[in-house]
Amino acid sequence: MRLGGRMQAAAEILADIQTRHRPVPEALRDWGQAHRFAGSGDRAAISNLVLDVLRRKQSHAWLMDSDAAADLVVAALVRQWGYQIDALIEELRDDRFAPELRDPQQLYDQLSRDLDEAPEFIRADCPEWVVEECKSAFGDAWIAELQALAERAPLDLRINGLKANRDKVLKSLRTPAAGATALAPHGIRIPAPEGPRRQIAATNEVAFAKGWFEVQDEGSQLAAAMTGAQAGEQILDFCAGAGGKTLAMAAAMRNRGQIHAYDVDRHRMAPMVERLRRAGARNVQLVENADALAALQGRMDRVLVDAPCTGTGTWRRRPDAKWRLSSDTLAQRQGEQDAVLDAAALHVRPGGTLTYVTCSVLPSENGDRAAAFAARHPQFTICDSAAQWHSVVPEGSPVPEGPTAADLLLSPHRTATDGFYIVQFQRAGA
CATH class of the missing domain: 3.30.70.1170 (Sun protein; domain 3)
Structure with missing residues (x-):
């Protein structure tokens, strides 16, 4: 396929996503099945173009004064792929599959507009309703932080x-x-x-x-390392999912001790069986029901809660998610986070630790939930995360402090990782 055909395909997929509110992978898969002539290089280019448009949809639409899919695709090619307008027009001149372009002078005028004149949420390429949360999380650097979340991820x-x-x-x-x-x-x-x-x-x-x-994203690797898992310990991964952090802790423990992997949706753990076999991890047991989980109460040296969240820290990889997120979803996640923390706390032995992790950058899911948990459970105190951070990363690496000096907030702008929040509690006693 030539560039024009790829542009048209991306515009069709974007329109499908917008009108039917579909996840990107589903829309891309269906387009590929209906257009089997497209080679792997074509599918990769189209996917890249769709995702790049979604990463900067707000600012593209503001500059083009249009949210039509074809206009957004043109903006992405110029702003993100480095096309010069003259060169783009020339390449598409005899391409009968290309979408119709605007007048060249109009394109020049629109794409040379000063984005600093746009509202803050447009410059940040984020939903307007999350602005105050992001300001609270990052202060004066919040726009730069959100712009970094609109780049491609490694x-x-x-x-x-x-x-x-x-x-x-x-x-x-x-x-x-x-x-x-x-x-x-x-x-x-x-x-x-x-x-x-x-x-x-x-x-x-x-x-x-x-x-x-x-x-595994570097931020996720750091979150697993921050649990401090040691050989010989008893550890509970309370929201294990497919087991990425479980596997990281198993390797850190050198197969000594025991990791109990649990998820409220046990079907999510099914891929872990093959992953454990391939990795040679022999110190992991899958906990598939509430009775088996109850037997672990008060016995765990460490408990990891990789909590359900909005995933705002992964917007580089899933840019469509940022446009589907709603305040109702955020409120639902907060309730789930409180509940999962309360349930996980039952399994920490006296003197043991509870590590709370989200892949979100929103304070209402992060520091607010940590503070609420500490208020409900006075037997748990927040640890100083800086010492644990320095035990994991190279000497001299700055601490990415969260709302307090006791928690951490990773982000593409700060740490060149996905966005992750990490805080650790210790239960009183010995």
């Missing part, structure tokens, strides 16, 4: 220390751009590709099949 891998080391995996990948992560001690980063180019398919690598690494 591909991060976590080395499985049970089977490999970083040098071994880097050699196996043979990807010149791959290198060590800046903060996570067992991470590899492959930068996001530009324009239509595809990211490597890491899960198709032989090294992945051998269990040498997992795909």
Whole structure:
């Protein structure tokens, strides 16, 4: 496919997403099944273009004075893919599949407008109703923080220390751009590709099949490391899902001790069975029912709560989610977070720790929930996260402080990771 056909396809998919309120992966899959002539390079380019439009939909629409899908696609090609307007017009001149372009002078005038004249939420490319939350989270830097959440994300891998080391995996990948992560001690980063180019398919690598690494954002790796899991301990991963953080803790514990992985939706844990086998993790037990979970009350050295949340910290990877988020959803998540914290706290032994993690940057899901939990459970005190941070990351790395000095808030702008909130409590006693 030529550029015009790719543009038209992206516009059709965007219109489908907007009118039918569909998730991006579903819309892309259906388009691909209906257009089997499109090659893998075409599908990658179209996917990149759709996601880039969604990352900066607000500012594109403001500059173009239109939210029509074809206009947003043109704005993305110029602003994000680096096309010059003259070159774009020339490339599309004889392309019968290309969407109709505006008058060249009109395109120049619109795309050269000063974005600083736009409202703050337009410059930040976020829903207007989250502005106050973001200001509370990041202060004067909030627009820069949200703009960083509107960029493409890199591909991060976590080395499985049970089977490999970083040098071994880097050699196996043979990807010149791959290198060590800046903060996570067992991470590899492959930068996001530009324009239509595809990211490597890491899960198709032989090294992945051998269990040498997992795909995991650097921020998620740091959140798992911040639990402080040690060999020989008893640990409960209370919202384990598919097991990314469970696997990271298992490797840190060198298969000594026990991790109990639980999720209220036990079907979410099904992929973990194969992941554990591939990784060689033998100290994990899947807890599939409430009776088995109850037997762990008051016995765990550490409990990790990777709580259900709005996922605002992952907007780089799931930009459509930011336009589907509502205040009602946020309120629902807060209730779920309070409930899961209260339930998880029952399993912490005296002297043990409870680590609360979200992939959100919104204070109402983060510091507010931590403060509310501490008020309900005076036997738990908030730990100083700075010491644990320094035990994980390279010497001299600045602490990404959250609302207080005792919690952490990671973000693409601060730490070049997805957005994560991390706070740790310790239960009184010994």
